[in-house]
Amino acid sequence: DAKTTQPNSMESNEEEPVHLPCNHSTISGTDYIHWYRQLPSQGPEYVIHGLTSNVNNRMASLAIAEDRKSSTLILHRATLRDAAVYYCILRDGDDYKLSFGAGTTVTVRA
Amino acid sequence: DAGVIQSPRHEVTEMGQEVTLRCKPISGHNSLFWYRQTMMRGLELLIYFNNNVPIDDSGMPEDRFSAKMPNASFSTLKIQPSEPRDSAVYFCASSLYRDRKYEQYFGPGTRLTVT
Numbered sequence: 001d002a003k004t005t006q007p008n009s010m011e012s013n014e015e016e017p018v019h020l021p022c023n024h025s026t027i028s029g030t031d032y033i034h035w036y037r038q039l040p041s042q043g044p045e046y047v048i049h050g051l052t053s054n055v056n057n058r059m060a061s062l063a064i065a066e067d068r069k070s071s072t073l074i075l076h077r078a079t080l081r082d083a084a085v086y087y088c089i090l091r092d093g094d095d096y097k098l099s100f101g102a103g104t105t106v107t108v109r110a
Numbered sequence: 111d112a113g114v115i116q117s118p119r120h121e122v123t124e125m126g127q128e129v130t131l132r133c134k135p136i137s138g139h140n141s142l143f144w145y146r147q148t149m150m151r152g153l154e155l156l157i158y159f160n161n162n163v164p165i166d167d168s169g170m171p172e173d174r175f176s177a178k179m180p181n182a183s184f185s186t187l188k189i190q191p192s193e194p195r196d197s198a199v200y201f202c203a204s205s206l207y208r209d210r211k212y213e214q215y216f217g218p219g220t221r222l223t224v225t
Contacts, residue, residue, distance in 0.1 A: 036214075042218060042219075043114075043201045043203070043216030043217055043218055043219050044153070044201070044203075044214075044216045045216065046213045046214065046215065049213070091212065096141060096143075096158055096160070096165075096166075096205075096207065096212055097155060097158075097166075098155070098212075098214060099155075100152055100153040101152070102152060
């Protein structure tokens with residue numbers, strides 16, 4: 001399985017943007033980049049995914065490097081509700097598996 | 111939509127007892143996953159069903175664990191006999207695999223404590 005590397009933790013102030021980096025230097029051409037998050041005492045929640053182009057949805061933006069070896073999840077205005085563990089996951093296009101690593105624990109200060 | 115429903119939300123049992131966890135996937139989804147989460151090992155995939163058929167059970171820790179999906183709207187994960195090391199949060203997730211998209215929707219989990 002292709003692996004991802006994320007910082008263990010990040011802190012942010014409320015209403016400021018948060019940029020969560022993810023390195024995936026061994027990514028293959030068919031790997032999708034997925035982001036999930038897990039709020040305290042809840043199950044993981046899908047955030048966004050992309051293949052080659054940057055993606056935006058109501059929750060976040062995903063910026064993918066041109067060589068696809070890294071990506072950044074952007075939360076435009078952090079709220080206290082965004083405090084969670086964020087997982088960056090590579091999934092082969094023909095595979096069903098999501099392999100969750102340790103993720104990045106995001107703390108939002110009021 | 112009600113989302114993925116799991117029951118019970120909390121289960122406390124004694125070692126040696128049988129435990130059954132239940133999951134109702136999102137209507138229309140054709141894939142179902144059982145995961146286990148612990149502090150030590152993180153989130154692990156136990157078993158994957160597609161169209162009610164078990165496709166990959168390589169993550170099931172041992173024969174004490176079994177999972178069934180008798181129809182598209184119900185699945186169970188059974189542990190018999192249970193042991194203290196089975197204490198964890200068990201999540202069920204469902205997905206509709208279409209056009210190479212595979213967003214998984216997780217339930218709230220069942221927190222299992224085996225004493």
